[in-house]
Amino acid sequence: MQCKAAVLETAPGPLVISDVDLDSPGPNEILIRTAAAGVCHSDLHFMEAKYPHPLPAVLGHESAGVIEAVGSAVTGLAPGDHVITCLSVFCGHCEYCTTGRPNLCTKEDVVRPADGPQRLSRGGEPMHQFLNTSSFAECMLVHEHAAVKIRPDMPLDKAALIGCGVTTGLGAVFNTAGVRPGETVAVIGCGGIGLAAIQGAAIAGAGRVIAVDRLPGKLRLATKFGATDVVDASDVDAAQAVLELTSGGVEHAFEAVGLASAAEQSFQMLRPGGTATIIGIIPFGEKISLDGYSFLRERKIQGSTMGSNRFRVDMPRYVDMYLSGKLDLDSMISGTTALAGINEAYENLKRGEVARQLITFG
Structure with a gap:
């Protein structure tokens, strides 16, 4: 055809x-x-x-x-x-x-x-x-x-979002990082995937969810999806701002931009024992540089492929979350x-x- x-x-x-x-x-x-x-x-x-x-x-x-x-x-x-x-x-x-x-x-x-x-x-x-x-x-x-x-009562236009961005962002929080209730979270980048990660952190019960972006409009949108704090990275050092907001760093930082510099910042804003999860696609061949001493304090960095999904299980659950009003x-x-x-x-x-x-x- x-x-x-x-x-x-x-x-x-x-x-x-x-x-x-x-x-x-x-x-x-x-x-x-x-x-x-x-x-x-x-x-x-x-x-x-x-x-x-x-x-x-x-x-x-x-x-x-x-x-x-x-x-x-x-x-x-x-x-x-x-x-x-x-x-x-x-x-x-x-x-x-x-x-x-x-x-x-x-x-x-x-x-x-x-x-x-x-x-x-x-x-x-x-x-x-x-x-x-x-x-x-x-x-x-x-x-x-x-x-x-999926369920036939799910609007197909909204369902399309679950096909990548929502599954990637939610899955990075639920599956890859395993965010637990009360933990502190920072998300760098408030595009589609970042907003899904912010929603995921809120649904998981994170105590604080800090949204980081350079555009005020996206930061305002982030608060709608569950961000408790925002950092405008256009005029401050994002990592330093998060460290100050949290008196020492977050348990989980998510990079959702696809920039080597943002990946480095996600690691820099961790508290000892924290984990940075790289969701964004960093251009092929680019490298990141990290302070070796930080690893002695058990800070970790990891990648996440499509939110570590088991999509035939995860996606119908996300559909249910949407239809029950838990997922926007x-x-x-x-x-x-x-x-x-x-x-x-x-x-x-x-x-x-x-x-x-x-x-x-x-």
């Missing part, structure tokens, strides 16, 4: 709206009619060539939709099911999957063989699928383990646009003017 999609032709470069062809579902694949897709900063890294990816490729990885067709071997999913997609597609039998860490799956048997027909093509020439999803398109053809069925997704949406407006949406993102934007499909 043919559908409209946003294609990255060259990097760095803009996205080009083009007709692309999707193959019929293979035995373990599903065809999804896309309802909404989030405009995530991760795609921007590839558009700006900060991370490499084979081209041409259909970008997008944060989405929700309705299944239209399933392959002959698919179980547990059927046409008409509402689903959220996730880039953490899992094979189910590698070492990481079988030890309870499917977010680190080696991706065995979840992509098509290179010497056969691909899921995406254009004019008879194969195209590359982005992060096993390619959701900036009217339809997606994905492995069945790249989607999870509505306020995270700064605006929506059709596929044709996607490059303007990324310009808004680059200016730091938004929390989360959605591409919606009629």
Whole structure:
């Protein structure tokens, strides 16, 4: 079948709206009619060539939709099911999957063989699928383990946010860091992922949640999501400000910007025994520098991949949190646009003017 999609032709470069062809579902694949897709900063890294990816490729990885067709071997999913997609597609039998860490799956048997027909093509020439999803398109053809069925009463535009940003931010707090009630938390960066981390800390019962950003508007938004204190990093040293606010540092600091300097600051604002969790994607090849003495006081730094998720368990729980009023997704949406407006949406993102934007499909 043919559908409209946003294609990255060259990097760095803009996205080009083009007709692309999707193959019929293979035995373990599903065809999804896309309802909404989030405009995530991760795609921007590839558009700006900060991370490499084979081209041409259909970008997008944060989405929700309705299944239209399933392959002959698919179980547990059927046409008409509402689903959220996730880039953490899992094979189910590698070492990481079988030890309870499917977010680190080696991706065995979840992509098509290179010497056969691909899921995406254009004019008879194969195209590359982005992060096993390619959701900036009217339809997606994905492995069945790249989607999870959700309640039909969940609005699909809000559900799309759970596909990456919300799961990454909440999961970093709940799964990777294991924030406990009463602990102090700082979050650097109040974009979509940072706001999700702030919400997660509040839901987890953190005693103080300190939001750090350079934009006053984002700091105001952070207080809506549970921040108890804010630090405007545009005119103060953020690490020093957090140390002073807490009389010695926080138990948990989360970096949600994707900058080496912010990662260093997250470590510097820890109290002895504290943990810094790096959520943002630091550009390929960049390094961070830390004070070696700080490790003698048992400070730690760690990475978090997609919130250490087990998405087929986590995402339905986040849906329940939203529908019960515990998780605010509505306020995270700064605006929506059709596929044709996607490059303007990324310009808004680059200016730091938004929390989360959605591409919606009629």
